[in-house]
Amino acid sequence: MSTVVKIMRKVAIIGGGAAGLFCSIYLKELLKDQVQVVLLEKQSRVGKKILVTGNGKCNLSNYSMDVSRYNTPRVAYAIRSFTPQVCVDTFYRWGLLTRQDQEGRVYPFSEKATSVVDLFVKKIEELGIQVILFEASHIKKCDHFLVYSKTYQLENVDYVVLATGGMAGVMSTNGYQLAKDLAHTCTPLSPTLVAIKTSESLRHLSGIRMKTALRVVRPSGEIWCESGEILFKDEGLSGILALDASRYLEDGDILSLDLASDLPSNTLETFLENDETGERLQGMLPKMLAQDIRRRMKSDPHHDLLWHLHHFILHPIGTYGHQYAQLTKGGIPMEEVNPYTFESLKTDHLYVVGEILDVDGACGGYNLHFAWASAYQAACDIAKKIKGE
Numbered sequence: 001m002s003t004v005v006k007i008m009r010k011v012a013i014i015g016g017g018a019a020g021l022f023c024s025i026y027l028k029e030l031l032k033d034q035v036q037v038v039l040l041e042k043q044s045r046v047g048k049k050i051l052v053t054g055n056g057k058c059n060l061s062n063y064s065m066d067v068s069r070y071n072t073p074r075v076a077y078a079i080r081s082f083t084p085q086v087c088v089d090t091f092y093r094w095g096l097l098t099r100q101d102q103e104g105r106v107y108p109f110s111e112k113a114t115s116v117v118d119l120f121v122k123k124i125e126e127l128g129i130q131v132i133l134f135e136a137s138h139i140k141k142c143d144h145f146l147v148y149s150k151t152y153q154l155e156n157v158d159y160v161v162l163a164t165g166g167m168a169g170v171m172s173t174n175g176y177q178l179a180k181d182l183a184h185t186c187t188p189l190s191p192t193l194v195a196i197k198t199s200e201s202l203r204h205l206s207g208i209r210m211k212t213a214l215r216v217v218r219p220s221g222e223i224w225c226e227s228g229e230i231l232f233k234d235e236g237l238s239g240i241l242a243l244d245a246s247r248y249l250e251d252g253d254i255l256s257l258d259l260a261s262d263l264p265s266n267t268l269e270t271f272l273e274n275d276e277t278g279e280r281l282q283g284m285l286p287k288m289l290a291q292d293i294r295r296r297m298k299s300d301p302h303h304d305l306l307w308h309l310h311h312f313i314l315h316p317i318g319t320y321g322h323q324y325a326q327l328t329k330g331g332i333p334m335e336e337v338n339p340y341t342f343e344s345l346k347t348d349h350l351y352v353v354g355e356i357l358d359v360d361g362a363c364g365g366y367n368l369h370f371a372w373a374s375a376y377q378a379a380c381d382i383a384k385k386i387k388g389e
């Protein structure tokens with residue numbers, strides 16, 4: 001009688017952020033003793049970025065999930081098979097209770113991002129996932145992968161998952177170079193979900209928060225409009241609405257704020273009736289904003305008060321940069337990975353997941369959701385391959 005001896009496979013996951021942590025835990029759960037999972041993280045601990053998400057509350061998914069929330073339809077399979085409910089159920093099974101707000105945004109019940117990171121750390125220990133706190137500096141592929149760090153060399157690696165994230169908040173990463181070394185390309189990188197700088201100094205308005213409608217207008221016409229909250233800053237605009245607008249901005253676009261978007265037009269017209277100079281504005285807007293509009297009326301008398309209220313024009317000249325961004329626009333093109341499995345179409349047994357990909361989603365939990373969703377597909381595919389060997 002012959003016995004089949006199954007060889008334990010080795011998987012290296014590069015990057016202990018949202019995608020890397022999720023992938024390593026899911027994979028180890030699926031394969032148990034059939035796999036050795038090694039997680040490399042260059043920072044002093046795993047999950048550091050998760051701690052600052054959602055203002056420390058970690059907006060981890062959104063029930064209003066839709067492919068239109070992303071820059072590419074190639075995420076469709078990943079987000080339709082790993083739905084917000086699957087996401088919430090997985091975290092629940094692992095020991096995290098969640099809650100959702102009126103907009104469908106999902107948070108840990110504790111509203112503390114630390115609950116999410118603590119959960120990951122606990123699962124990693126429980127499952128015996130090996131964590132190495134070193135930066136992967138080079139990856140070579142022969143029969144197997146060789147993963148190098150300054151003082152460490154990981155040999156005979158069967159599968160590699162690249163989950164090195166983007167530039168947001170950290171300014172630099174060698175993850176894109178690791179992907180290029182393994183035959184991938186990279187689209188231009190820029191900060192997104194980021195505060196916008198304008199040519200107009202807004203110091204006098206700094207700190208004012210308002211509910212408005214915001215339009216991005218190109219010479220060819222309006223390309224984006226949404227309502228929500230903006231925050232004036234010294235040199236430009238922030239707030240969820242401005243961050244979302246930053247995903248669409250191109251050189252030459254203008255921003256148009258409608259400062260009375262949630263007022264019925266007859267209420268507004270009656271309130272401002274016979275007010276030629278805009279004196280009554282002070283009764284409906286913060287004082288400095290009312291004064292700004294009156295100044296605009298003087299320098300552009302072709303338009304009346306109502307027009308200036310509905311078209312508070314600002315000229316973007318850039319952003320606050322990667323340091324203050326929530327996300328990176330650009331990355332490894334989705335066309336270079338299988339959208340069902342996230343396996344590289346350039347290098348066998350390499351998987352690319354999370355923010356390193358050229359995928360950006362709106363504010364509201366969509367980017368963490370994509371990190372989990374892509375990591376989930378990769379873990380399922382690696383497990384399927386190893387089980388089928």
Ligand SMILES: Cc1cc2nc3c(=O)[nH]c(=O)nc-3n(C[C@H](O)[C@H](O)[C@H](O)COP(=O)(O)OP(=O)(O)OC[C@H]3O[C@@H](n4cnc5c(N)ncnc54)[C@H](O)[C@@H]3O)c2cc1C
Nearest residue numbers: 015017018019042053054059136164165354355365367368
């Ligand atoms: C301030 C802020 C708030 C945010 N809030 C939200 C939110 O509320 N909801 C939401 O959906 N999204 C939010 N995001 C976006 C979200 O954090 C990212 O989409 C998500 O973290 C991407 O996951 P990732 O695993 O791909 O990358 P990351 O989480 O960035 O993880 C990558 C990890 O890889 C490590 N690494 C990089 N290179 C190497 C290497 N060579 N070797 C070893 N390790 C390496 C990094 O140190 C890092 O830990 C926010 C982002 C920021 C900056």
